[in-house]
Each structure stands twice: as structure tokens, then as C-alpha cells.
Amino acid sequence: MKIAYVNANYKRNHTGGGHVHMGQFIKNALALGHEIWVYPGNQYPGAKIIPTTRIQHIKTMRQMDVLYIRLESGFPNICTWSTPPKRLIYGFPLVVWEFNTIPDDALMWGIPRNQIDATIQKFKNFGKGCDLAICVAPAAANYVEQNIGIKNIAIIPNGSDPDLFTPEAVPVPRMSPFKNSINLAWIGSAKISYHDFINLRKTARLIWEKSSIVNINFHIIGPDLKFLMADMTPNVFYWGAENYQKLPNWLSAMNIGLYITKGGFSTYGSPLKVFDYMSSSLAVISTDHQAIRDLFITLDQKDLMVPCADAEALARVIRNLASEPGRTKQLGLAGRQLVIDKYNWRRALKDTLDEIEKIFVQRNLKKRS
Numbered sequence: 577m578k579i580a581y582v583n584a585n586y587k588r589n590h591t592g593g594g595h596v597h598m599g600q601f602i603k604n605a606l607a608l609g610h611e612i613w614v615y616p617g618n619q620y621p622g623a624k625i626i627p628t629t630r631i632q633h634i635k636t637m638r639q640m641d642v643l644y645i646r647l648e649s650g651f652p653n654i655c656t657w658s659t660p661p662k663r664l665i666y667g668f669p670l671v672v673w674e675f676n677t678i679p680d681d682a683l684m685w686g687i688p689r690n691q692i693d694a695t696i697q698k699f700k701n702f703g704k705g706c707d708l709a710i711c712v713a714p715a716a717a718n719y720v721e722q723n724i725g726i727k728n729i730a731i732i733p734n735g736s737d738p739d740l741f742t743p744e745a746v747p748v749p750r751m752s753p754f755k756n757s758i759n760l761a762w763i764g765s766a767k768i769s770y771h772d773f774i775n776l777r778k779t780a781r782l783i784w785e786k787s788s789i790v791n792i793n794f795h796i797i798g799p800d801l802k803f804l805m806a807d808m809t810p811n812v813f814y815w816g817a818e819n820y821q822k823l824p825n826w827l828s829a830m831n832i833g834l835y836i837t838k839g840g841f842s843t844y845g846s847p848l849k850v851f852d853y854m855s856s857s858l859a860v861i862s863t864d865h866q867a868i869r870d871l872f873i874t875l876d877q878k879d880l881m882v883p884c885a886d887a888e889a890l891a892r893v894i895r896n897l898a899s900e901p902g903r904t905k906q907l908g909l910a911g912r913q914l915v916i917d918k919y920n921w922r923r924a925l926k927d928t929l930d931e932i933e934k935i936f937v938q939r940n941l942k943k944r945s
Contacts (some may be wrong), residue, residue: 577641577932578611580668582654584646586620596820596848597676597734598646604925613640637666642932644672649681651698658705670935673703673726674710674928678719678844684769699724707935710928712846713867719844730931733867734846735919738912741824741855748822750815751829757791758898761830761858763823763849766800770842772863773804776834777812778887783894784809792898794834797826827856831904832897835862839884843867851919854911859904861893871919875910 586598602612602620612623613636619625626636643666645654657663658671679695700723703709709726711717717729751759764771780794792811796804799817818826827833833853846867853860854871862868863884872878880897882889897904 577929577936578613578639579605579642579644580613580626580637580640581623581644581646582615582626582657583652584614584619584623585617586614600735600737600921601925601928604922605929607922608926608929610929634665637668640666640668641936642670642672643668644674646674646676648677649679649685649687649695651679651695655699655702658702663705669939670707670932671705672708672710672932673706675716675720676712676845677841678716679723680719681841681844684841696723708931710931713844715866716844728935730928732924732927732931733919734848734851735921735924736848736851736855736915737921738855738916740821741827741852741915743828743857743908743912745824745828745856747829748825751795751826754793754795754829757793758832758901759830760792760794760832760834760894761827761853762794762796762798762834762836763852764798764801766798766803770837770840772836772838772885775838775863775885775887775890776836777804777808779836779890779894780812781809782887782891784811786891792894795826795830797823823852824856827853827858830856830858831901831908832894833858833860835860835865835868836890837863837865837884839864851915854908854919855915857905857908857912859897859907860911861890861897863890871911871914875907875914877907877910880907 581602584598584602586595586602599620602623605612606622613626614623615626616628627633643657645652657666679692679699682692703724703726706726707728709720709729711720711729711731712734714731717731720726720729762776783792794812796812796814797818801814805812805814833849835847835850843865850860850862850868859880861880861882863882869881872881880893882893
């Protein structure tokens, strides 16, 4: 298929999950034999370029099989191409919208409710031309169906790259002093308001003050998080932002990966960090989240999920794992195998493209009949 990935803005040296998803989409779609067309800019190697002169632009777009639009909380104007007159001009056989977040996520950025409602209305108006919605989590799929009115939805969770995120990655030199420690990783950004830094601080303090296992350390990686270090105990270390391609070298030095949120909007997503932890053979501890609960059920690791805002429960699970390093290692190995078998980017892209091809087949059958 020829896929116009019209709002991809992939950047090579990035620290954000959106660029990870875009890069993996293009990489794996190309590997599966499809053509990906993008606009000029920081495009992924191998993608073809959509010309921007008016006549050539129309001619090129009329060759596409799919208009593919990546969506976050805002409404990109390119969604108006999903319905006439633009859809007639360009002649797209299929229009696919990929929901990575929902419009209500904009509340986290301080966007007023009336503005978000106006955005939802735009999605509803032009969603009539959406042939397939891709959602990364069941909660997001329910939201899209109930609030935007799209009925044809595929739930396709994110994944990791087990060739990149591997326990065999050479650890960064800065982790060498912690070789004999139990090391916990937390990766994220201060810009995401559902991350529960207060719970993290309380948990680290409980571990520091009450644990008989003194060699438990927390390692925080991400942009704009220096403020977190105020009132942190000496077992917490902040390493700043890191290029995504170098994160495997940090995670290979860790034992446990943490996903700690307040709940709420986090449940609409499919957290990349969790799959990268698993791919690196880390045991994962998470606060309550439906999609992660499903992973834990598959792995028979339900005891690693704790209620939100419960520092005592989180500290207890950390202490339990720290006291059983053999079990912790086995939990991590089981998680990595699940990524290899299912929760990897190749599977995510194959599932996505298979869903698109199903619609092609159905429409061809209808034409013949």
C-alpha cells in the first residue's frame, strides 16, 4: 500500500514517545513492503517525499491508498481532508485516524473546557469520513466511540524494540557505582501532570527510613525534572534527559522499572516506558492501569500492581522484590519474552496494516457483488 503519513514529524535525536512511535511506524511499515510518503523535513530514512507544489501535490496524493493521520489532543486541520471537498480532490480510498491521546487530555495543559468541547465537535464533524480509528488502549477506544461517534475501531497497543532494548546493552559508565545495588528506573517528563511525583518521593523516603535493605536506589531520567530533587532522600538520583537511543544503556543497569501515576488520563494511553522496561528484562511495578493490568494477568504478576497514591503499598512491593533478586530476574525475563512474542513494534504495525487491508478486501468484495 501507499500510505500518506501526512503529519509525521519524526526527529532523529529525540527524547519523546511520539517520535518513537512515528519512527517505528515508518521503519516497520517499510520493512513489511509498504510505501510511506511524508512531507519534507526531518523524515525517516526510506520514506518518500510528497511534493508541495500544487499540481504535483494533488497528483501524488491521488496515488495514495491511505490517508493516515496521527492524533493527539488537538485537532489538526489536515483532518478536514477526511471529507469532501478535499477528499474528492485527493481521491483517498481510505482514511485512518490514529488516536494516541484523547481531546480531554488538553485539560492537563490548562486548555478550557469550552475549547476542548469545540475540538471534540470538529472531530465529530470530520470523523464521518474516518474509515478506521486506531486506539492504543481500550479506554481510548471507548472514548472515541462514545464522544466522537466513530464505530470502526481497532485497539492496537504500543510495544518496544527488543533488538534495541536488551539486557545485553552496555551500561552507561555513570551507573558503575551502583553495580551492587537494587536499581529502580523511572523515565518520564514533568510536562505530563498525571505522573505522581509526590508518591515517588514518599515511597523513596519510606524505603530510605524503614527498609532493612539499604542498597535500594531510585534513578530518574527525563527532561525538566530537577525540581523533583527538593526534599528527596539520598537514595534518589536524577540524571536529566537522555536520547531515546541511549536509554537501553541505562535500563540494562536497572533491576526494576516504575510506572507511577495518579490514574485519570493515564488510563487512555499505552505507556511506552513499560514495554521498554519489559524488553530490557526489568521487573515492572505499576500503579493501577487497565492496559498494564492485562499485561500482569498474562504474566501472572498481578501482585506488582498497587493502588494509586499508596506509598506504603508501593514501598512494600519494592522491598519484596529487592529481597528476592532471583524472582525479580525471572519476572523480568518473562516480561522480555512477552515483548519478543507479542508487544513489539513489528507486531503493532502488522496489526495496524492488517486492519487497513481488511477494509480494502471488504470494499472490493462489495464492488464485485
